[in-house]
Amino acid sequence: MVNPFVTKGNRAGRRLAIRFAIADLIHDRLLTVVGIVLLAALIAPPVVLHTLRVGLVETWAQDLAKDIRNREVVIIGENRITENDLREIGGWSETGFVVPEPSFFVSTQRVRKSDSRGVAVDLNLRTTAQSDPVMAGVTDAALGPFQIILSDRAAERLDVVAGDNLTVLLARTPSDATPVREPVALTVVAILPQQRWAGTDGFVSPQTLLGFREWLTFASDDPTAVPVIDEAVWQSLRIYAPTVSGATALRDKLEQFGLETRLMTDQVDRILKLETGLRQVFSIVLFLSATAFVITAFLLQWLSVVRKKRDFALMSVIGMTPADLAVFPSFQGGVMTAIACLISVVLVFALQGPVETVVQGYLVTPSDVQSPAALPFVMGFLAAIALGAFAGIAAVTTLRPEVLSIALRGD
Amino acid sequence: MTPVLCIKALRIMAGEEPDAAFQLDVPALALDPGDCIAVTGPSGCGKSTFLEVLGLLRRPASVDTFLVRAQSSSDMLDLGVSDDCSHLRQGLIGYVPQMGGVLPFLTARAQIEASLHLAGVAGSKDAAARLARLADALDLAQHLGKRRSELSGGQRKRVALLVGLSVPRRLLIADEPTAGLDEQNAGRVMDALVTVAKEESTAVVIATHDVDAATRAGFSIATIESGILSAASASAEHRKHG
Numbered sequence: 106m107v108n109p110f111v112t113k114g115n116r117a118g119r120r121l122a123i124r125f126a127i128a129d130l131i132h133d134r135l136l137t138v139v140g141i142v143l144l145a146a147l148i149a150p151p152v153v154l155h156t157l158r159v160g161l162v163e164t165w166a167q168d169l170a171k172d173i174r175n176r177e178v179v180i181i182g183e184n185r186i187t188e189n190d191l192r193e194i195g196g197w198s199e200t201g202f203v204v205p206e207p208s209f210f211v212s213t214q215r216v217r218k219s220d221s222r223g224v225a226v227d228l229n230l231r232t233t234a235q236s237d238p239v240m241a242g243v244t245d246a247a248l249g250p251f252q253i254i255l256s257d258r259a260a261e262r263l264d265v266v267a268g269d270n271l272t273v274l275l276a277r278t279p280s281d282a283t284p285v286r287e288p289v290a291l292t293v294v295a296i297l298p299q300q301r302w303a304g305t306d307g308f309v310s311p312q313t314l315l316g317f318r319e320w321l322t323f324a325s326d327d328p329t330a331v332p333v334i335d336e337a338v339w340q341s342l343r344i345y346a347p348t349v350s351g352a353t354a355l356r357d358k359l360e361q362f363g364l365e366t367r368l369m370t371d372q373v374d375r376i377l378k379l380e381t382g383l384r385q386v387f388s389i390v391l392f393l394s395a396t397a398f399v400i401t402a403f404l405l406q407w408l409s410v411v412r413k414k415r416d417f418a419l420m421s422v423i424g425m426t427p428a429d430l431a432v433f434p435s436f437q438g439g440v441m442t443a444i445a446c447l448i449s450v451v452l453v454f455a456l457q458g459p460v461e462t463v464v465q466g467y468l469v470t471p472s473d474v475q476s477p478a479a480l481p482f483v484m485g486f487l488a489a490i491a492l493g494a495f496a497g498i499a500a501v502t503t504l505r506p507e508v509l510s511i512a513l514r515g516d
Numbered sequence: 517m518t519p520v521l522c523i524k525a526l527r528i529m530a531g532e533e534p535d536a537a538f539q540l541d542v543p544a545l546a547l548d549p550g551d552c553i554a555v556t557g558p559s560g561c562g563k564s565t566f567l568e569v570l571g572l573l574r575r576p577a578s579v580d581t582f583l584v585r586a587q588s589s590s591d592m593l594d595l596g597v598s599d600d601c602s603h604l605r606q607g608l609i610g611y612v613p614q615m616g617g618v619l620p621f622l623t624a625r626a627q628i629e630a631s632l633h634l635a636g637v638a639g640s641k642d643a644a645a646r647l648a649r650l651a652d653a654l655d656l657a658q659h660l661g662k663r664r665s666e667l668s669g670g671q672r673k674r675v676a677l678l679v680g681l682s683v684p685r686r687l688l689i690a691d692e693p694t695a696g697l698d699e700q701n702a703g704r705v706m707d708a709l710v711t712v713a714k715e716e717s718t719a720v721v722i723a724t725h726d727v728d729a730a731t732r733a734g735f736s737i738a739t740i741e742s743g744i745l746s747a748a749s750a751s752a753e754h755r756k757h758g
Binding site: 117118121124128131132133415416418419420421423425426427506507509513514 | 564565568571573574575602603604605606607611613614615616617618619620621622626627630631633634635636663679
């Protein structure tokens with residue numbers, strides 16, 4: 106049977122409980138501060154670690170991922186790569202771009218700006234072809250014979266700009282004669298920016314280098330003749346994966362193919378491993394912090410309720426219902442947790458400056474430091490506040506009527 | 517006249533049978549409006565526990581009839597069937613604990629206002645005038661702005677009583693309201709209780725060891741002896757004194 110005169114609390118009781126809770130937080134300010142600091146000490150570590158992970162590692166990783174050179178798999182040593190091999194390798198899904206390269210003795214040549222007494226530079230001549238990711242945005246067309254694209258550093262050393270001519274000073278020594286020199290003119294069609302290519306290199310078409318090789322190996326007397334490329338055998342490749350994360354798979358594939366390789370992406374690999382490691386550390390810290398937070402939130406509220414059970418008894422005496430009483434610690438738990446979350450956010454903002462400084466120092470191209478998405482933080486904070494409030498409700502359920510009446514007897 | 521409180525065959529036990537620390541039986545108790553009863557008996561006989569049951573802070577072990585007259589009508593509320601009646605202390609029933617009674621984080625005035633707020637009478641001129649009158653009667657007018665830590669033991673005791681008295685009620689229960697007070701303040705407290713009983717038809721139940729003071733003030737005496745509260749003549753006794 107339910108007594109129709111008995112109702113369960115009212116809004117006045119809830120409002121009063123909130124007023125009391127605020128007054129008590131201020132009155133017991135030292136304990137309030139201790140509680141908030143304790144909660145903040147548990148909430149802040151995963152928040153700060155997540156911000157650092159995103160700010161430092163993800164920004165680095167994205168910066169390195171943007172750098173095309175990190176997609177390259179470097180072929181070590183001299184190999185024998187036929188046109189058939191080249192077609193097969195080019196057909197792999199792991200291959201983003203591939204262009205054949207001749208032997209080192211062909212690709213390293215002394216070069217000078219034409220019509221000048223400028224300094225001669227030992228230039229590393231690399232090959233390029235259409236769709237070369239290194240050339241993206243610099244030149245989209247395939248290079249013709251005797252055209253060259255220079256790296257910024259090479260252009261600076263040779264003192265040339267796009268449109269200037271270079272002279273390649275080819276030299277071969279017959280076994281029974283003095284060295285023969287053969288100048289070959291190349292036209293500079295573009296300069297690669299420093300961010301795109303850091304070395305002192307020039308890029309020419311495979312045919313150009315093949316022509317040089319024919320002349321250097323006495324297979325031809327005219328280094329400017331364009332040889333038939335279909336039956337050529339190459340010693341190396343310049344090869345790129347479609348993405349940075351695909352570089353490892355391409356390396357494995359090339360090694361299965363019998364080529365010894367080295368990853369330009371080692372740094373990215375390390376960063377990605379670091380990120381994975383930090384993600385695991387973050388998960389562990391999050392788990393430990395969350396567990397400690399739950400225990401601490403419940404203990405704090407339970408201790409608070411035990412310490413203040415006489416106050417709860419007095420609130421009950423003036424007519425506050427159990428539901429009203431539950432508002433008191435749950436409001437306090439929620440407010441203390443909210444302030445602890447706020448402290449964590451302030452810490453994150455305080456970290457923005459130092460993180461920005463550190464990260465920018467490592468970036469190849471200056472870019473905005475990654476900030477963690479706000480939504481997971483908001484969700485996490487709301488969950489923590491709800492848990493803090495629930496801890497208060499759970500704690501107040503220990504106040505059975507007999508506990509309150511006993512509490513009233515003690516001063 | 518409709519009684520304020522009607523109890524029959526009420527049993528209070530501390531602990532479980534057969535090892536109960538004590539057992540108190542109240543065969544019958546009826547309080548009319550304006551009745552003043554002082555419950556006496558040796559320490560540990562169950563006076564405070566009985567008052568806690570009347571104040572709805574503790575459930576009796578068993579009861580046949582436990583009726584309280586509603587605040588705004590002559591309807592009787594059956595308290596024997598309700599698990600939680602704490603909201604009835606907002607207005608209908610007032611309870612003043614033996615010790616303390618003042619929240620540490622509020623001033624005396626704020627706690628009284630909270631009590632008025634819960635009773636739904638905050639802000640009214642009548643309530644303010646009544647409060648001022650009671651504060652004067654208890655010599656507390658100068659102390660309402662103080663917190664518990666700033667009040668003496670006697671002042672705390674009177675503030676707690678003032679909180680209980682601040683709302684007009686059907687039934688007011690005070691556990692040893694004069695314990696620890698000097699004679700003058702004890703007299704003020706007893707006068708205030710009797711005045712409220714007479715002027716507002718509030719039934720007042722106190723626990724006390726000072727039978728003489730209670731009798732002088734006009735309280736009927738109900739004694740707990742051998743675990744039984746004998747209060748059959750309480751109402752008649754009071755009317756005789758009155």
